[in-house]
Amino acid sequence: MGTAAENSVLDAAKRCCERWGMAKVTIDDIAAAAGVSRATLYRLFPGxxxxxxxxxxxxxxxEFLTRLSAHVADADGFEDLLVRCVVQATLELRADDHLALMLSSEPGETANELTVAGLPRIIRIASVFLVPLVEQHLPRREAASVVELLARLVISYFLAPSDQVDFGDPASASQFIRTFVVPAFQPSFRS
Amino acid sequence: MGTAAENSVLDAAKRCCERWGMAKVTIDDIAAAAGVSRATLYRLFPGxxxxxxxxxxxxxxxEFLTRLSAHVADADGFEDLLVRCVVQATLELRADDHLALMLSSEPGETANELTVAGLPRIIRIASVFLVPLVEQHLPRREAASVVELLARLVISYFLAPSDQVDFGDPASASQFIRTFVVPAFQPSFRS
DNA sequence: GACAGTGAGACAGAAAGAGTCTTACTGTCT
DNA sequence: AGACAGTAAGACTCTTTCTGTCTCACTGTC
Incomplete structure (x- = not known):
């Protein structure tokens, strides 16, 4: 529970993302939607x-699981959903965002505190199998309507380290990064 | 009826607008969504x-009237819809776009061929009187969800000068503005 | 083989965004 | 009344993105 202004900003940001998608939202959009000035927004949040x-x-x-299953019902199948989610999330998020999300499971948390075992399987699976897929089909950005969902899903997975999915136990965080994440950002992948 | 590539691009542009809103769509978005290169896109369209x-x-x-009435059913009322449309469209479109639309009722048409009488009344009134209003109150961008609808409606009005909608005959342009437009820019409306 | 059409992407100039800072306004406390 | 904190507006700089043009390599057709 933050202040009224904080909640106003967060609600506005959520609305903006729903309308335009995460990648298209600007600070000014959020500030205008929240009815606050940019100065106020930067006082409440670092960036x-x-x-x-x-x-x-x-x-x-x-809430997350509920939302997930709702979308699974719509999709052709669960695996298909996973593919679409991670493809889109990977294409939408920029490298630094990705790494930031990878390296912190809570906002204030440092990379050292990361426990790889806490990372849900979906990310690992998706990272491993999606990279070649994307390289092959390279639709860059799909016109899909799941774009927003994806980013949320990925973030959700990262931020819900306590859910019961077994991650399979890669040896360490850095190995995980080297194995699955870094390749995803090679030139050929990014096209 | 254009070529297959043309239709592909136009469909893609439409989908992109539906997803992100007209103001957020880029050329690359459309090209990627259409599965064509930017070079091809610029060969098919001037810009x-x-x-x-x-x-x-x-x-x-x-089709236009069908869509319009569908949205009217959602809105608080027809007048409210008009106000929101013009407010938003004016905020979204930049000045030069506005003028471009003002000066051509068909894509290839030159300004000289324009017959002002053919322009639907609401657009003419709104365009003339809204620009200074916006400049004064400058709320920049609003968080409304009708953004996309607006632009379409405005364009639709321009391109369907023969449609039969009766605007109720406000006595004059200034009265129309005072009645419907000015209140739209009061602070209470904006939050 | 000429050739038109295409995708990929480099490139420069234009536009928009991010983050900081200054100014002025408003309400509250003393 | 005066100090003070919080805020809106927007100027400003720096960075990123977008646009439109261009070149180059590839592909299929005549």
Whole structure:
């Protein structure tokens, strides 16, 4: 529970993301939507990304799972959904965002505190199998309507380290990064 | 009826606008969504704005009226809808776009061929009187969800000068502005 | 083989965004 | 009344993105 102004900003950010998608939202959009000035927004949050980070976080695992299953029902299948989610999230998020998300499971947390075992399997699976897929089909950006969902899903997974998915136990965080994440950002992948 | 590539681009542009809103769509978005290169896109259309112009045009008056009435059912009322439309469209469109629309009722048409009498009344009134208003109150961008609708409606009005909608005959342009437009820019409306 | 059409992407200039800072306004406390 | 904190507006600089043009390599057709 933050202040009224904080909640106003976070709500506005959420609305903006729903309307335009995370990648298209600007600070000015959020500030205008919240009815606050940019100065106020920067007083409440360190930077623009922090606003989105907080706004899109799914703190309630229950809510997250509910939302997930709702979308699974719509999709052709679960695996298909996973593919689409991670493809889009990977294409939408920039490298530094990705790493930031990788390296912190909570906003204030440092990379050292990361426990790889806490990372949900979906990310690992997706990272491993999606890179070649994307390289092959390279649709860059799809016109899909799941773009926003993806980013939320990925973030949700990262921020719900306590959910019961077994990650399979890669040896260490750095190995995980080297194995799955770094390749995803090779030139050929990014096209 | 254009070529297959043209239609592909126009469809893609339409989808992009639906997803992100007209103001957020880029040439690269459209090209990627259409599966064509930027070079091809620029060979088919003089510029990015022309793509949107063609994509968002409502050629079929019947379709336009159907869409309009659908939105009227959602809105608080018809007048409210009009106000929101013009407010938002004015905020979204930049001045030169506005003028471009003012000066051509068909893509290839020159300004000289324009017959002012053919322009639907609401647009003419709104365009003339809204610009100074916006400049004064300058709320920049609003958080409304009708952004996309607006642009389409405005363009639709321009391109369907023969449609039968009766605007209730305000006594004069200034009265229309005072009655419907000015209140829209009061602080209470904006939050 | 000429050739038109295409995708990829380099490039420069233009536009928009991020983050900081200054100014002025408003309400509260003393 | 005066100090003071919080805020809106927007100027400003620096960075990023977008636009539109161009070149180059590839592909299929005549």
């Amino acid at each position: 623009g990304k922090d606003v989105l980070f907080d706004a899109l976080r799914v703190r309630d695992t229950e | 990015g704005k022309d793509v949107l112009f063609d994509a968002l045009r409502v050629r079929d008056t019947e």
